[in-house]
Structure formats: structure tokens, C-alpha cells
Amino acid sequence: MSELVVKQVTKSFANKKVLDDVSFTIKEGEFVSLLGPSGSGKSTLFHLIGGLYRPDTGTFYLDGERINGKRGAISYTPQSPSLFPWRTIIDNVVLGAEIFAKPDVDQARAMLKKAGLADYEDAYPHHLSGGMRQRVAFVRSLLSPQSFICLDEPFSALDEFTRLEMQKWLLSIWEENRKSVLFVTHNIEEAIYLSDRIIILSNNPATVKREIQVPFERPRQEALLLTDEFLQWKRDIYQELRVF
Template identity: 85%
Template sequence: MSELVIEKVTKSFADKKVLEDISFTVKEGEFVSLLGPSGSGKSTLFHLIGGMYSPDSGAFYLDGKKINGKRGAISYTPQSSSLFPWRTILDNVVLGAELFAKPNYDQAREMLEKAGLSGYENAYPHQLSGGMRQRVAFVRSLLSPQSFICLDEPFSSLDEFTRLEMQRWLLSIWEENRKSVLFVTHNIEEAIYLSDRIIVLSSNPATTKREFTIPFARPRKEELLLSEEFLQWKKAVYQELR
């Protein structure tokens, strides 16, 4: 497991400042969600963590090591599943491991079975539904050697019922592995239901506006979504986003 420390990160593109003095920590085995208005720089922050480009100032530390501009330090799941259409499902899920070492196909088959995808190992991405492809993408992240995962709105394109099913599935799989997760979403209910903590970003330029520590015990049940306490938390987060 890994701890990520984001320390006073600022980033501009041309003359537009996107992130300003962003600071927070994701502890070992913690599930943290980022909430903020559209265009507030959440995806930009992920690209910086992943080393696609470097911050103008500030730093990222993973287990105490500075990772500014370093690729391959974290596992990243984008909004679309980004599966290779010419590779089978089994070959897609071992891709991250394949880049670093010899993949463990037995472990991959076991994870696909836990994901409800047994029998689809030799299928191709176009033969699966959107929800199934997102499961494949998350299994790929879990099988990658990195112990820190960034999830960028992985359920945004799914209908409400499929989305809830995917949230339940994600929590059940994550409970077994407890990799550190930083999760971007626009959905307040999703953030509360999944997370240990929620970081609220302001609009342009994005700053760390507020942090909420979610008190609900794990494992979490679906009935939690209809409780009065859950509604009170939803109101509090909504007011902060406004």
C-alpha cells in the first residue's frame, strides 16, 4: 500500500492558472474522493500525479519519494475503459503487469471471476457492456504492480442502476485489496458512499476548499443511501460545492 502527499501544487497552461497551492494527503489503504465544479482541474491533477506533465511549483510524494514528472508510479483508470480492442479480456487485464514483469494469468482469471466476468476471458471488449468493460479496467488496475490507483469518473457514462451496481462491486473488491485510491466524481452520493474522506475543490483556479471525513462504518450497505444521516451529509457537501 502507498501514501500520496500533494504539497502546494500549482499548474498553469499558457496564461490560465488551473491549480493553485493544492495540498492534501491520501493515506495507506484509504479511499479519497475529489469533488469540484466542471473544469476545476480534477483531471489535470490526475495527469500531474501520473507524470504526464510536471507542476509549475509544488511536489508529489509517493511513500516519501518525489514523483514529479515520473510515469508509471501509479495505476490510472480514465473515464472510458481504454481497453485495447485487439486484445482479449484476459490479455487486457494483465497489460499493466506485463509492462513490469511476467503476468500471473491464474491470478487474472481469479480476479475476473470475482468481477463476475468468468467465461469472458477470451472475449473482446466490443462484446461486453459498458459496465463490464469498466470492471475489466478496474481489474487491470488492481493487477498492476503499483499500489496507488487513480480513478477518473469511471462510472460517469453508466445509467443510475448500473452505476449503483458498479459502486457496490467496486467496494466489495476494494475491501479485499485495500489499495490506496484517489477517485474523481461529480456525484455527491457516490463520493459519500465510497469514501473515507472527500476533498472539495473550488472553481478556477482550483484550491483545496474543504475536507470532509465520512463516518460510516465499512463494509457499507446499500440501505445507507436512504438513511437520514446520509441525507444530512449530502446536504453539507452540496452546500460546500455551491
């Protein structure tokens, strides 16, 4: 069971209202993207869900339990994920699981292999490229016991080709576990390709502008990205984001 309810959340910094009456629900096993322009308040919302900040008003519920300001309720991977430099890759990925119970090292090895990191189990984070570290952080959040995962623009620093490879990899892993995911992005194509549903935020302050149920069936193939229907959705959402 894992359902997140965001109810009438408002947040200001100093005199600037960043989030205004934001409400939405993410259901069990759903992959939802939170899409909005840079500076619209996506990371702020993400930190609120992760319990790093508290809202001025409003409530976050995970499976009915109020989690305002509570850390550790969800698996939360920030924009630049931190790995512990003194731990090897395998020891980094089992960390989330280790805090709660005995980690399943065989499963961790299998996932690292799937992420193309089989040869790096015993390496240290500084031996890896940025994209590889990002994958390690993913594997860690997938292995953590929380069934709700929050990712903040995990692919924004990657070039187009690496990004597509990572998206395909994420989808293939997600198809197997089907944890609930809230995926923060400013990339329209990425939001459509990955998600069951897209929540579009307006800017200054952010409110939920529109929710879109993505009609494409799974598993999704790369060829989908060039279909007329996909490009039509991309244009629609682009228009939606352009007009503030």
C-alpha cells in the same frame, strides 16, 4: 507502503490558472474522493499525479519519492480507459502486471469472474459494452503491482442502477485488497458512499476547500444511502459546492 503527498501544486494552461496551491495527503490503504464541479481541474490534477503533465510549481511525493512527471509510479485509469483491441480480455487485464513480472492468471480469472465477466475472458474488447470495458480496466488496475490507484470518474457515463451495482462491486473488491485509492468524481452521493475521506475542490482556480472525514463504518450497505445521516451529509456538501 503507499502514501501520496501533494504539496502546493499550481498549474496553468495558457493564461488560465486551473490549480492554485493544492495540497493534500492520501495515506496507506485510504480511499479518498476528489470532489469538484465539472471543469474545476480534477482531471488536470489526475494527469499531474499520473505524470502526464508537470506542475508549474509544487511537488508530488509517493512514499517520499518525488514523482513529478514520472509515469508508471501509480496505477492510473483515465476517464475513458483504453483496452488493446487486439488482445483478449484476459490478456488485457494481466497487462499491467505483465510489464513488471509474471502475471497471476488464476487471480485474474477469479477477479473477472467476480466482475461478472467470466464468459468474456477470450472475447475482444469490441464485444463488450461500455460498462463491461470499464470493469475490465478496473480489474487491470487492481492486478497491477502499484499499490496506489487513481480513477477518474469511472462511473459518470453509467445509468443510476448500473452505477450503484458498480459501486458495490468496487467496494467489495477494494475491501479485499485495500490499496490506496484516489477517486475523482463530481457525484456527491458516490463520494460519500465510497470514501474514507473527501477532498472538496473549489472552482476557478481549484483550491482545497474542505476535507471531510466520512464517519460511516465499513463494510457499507446499500441501505446507508437512504439514512438521515447520509442525506444530511449530502445536503452539507451540496451547500459547500454551490457557494463559490
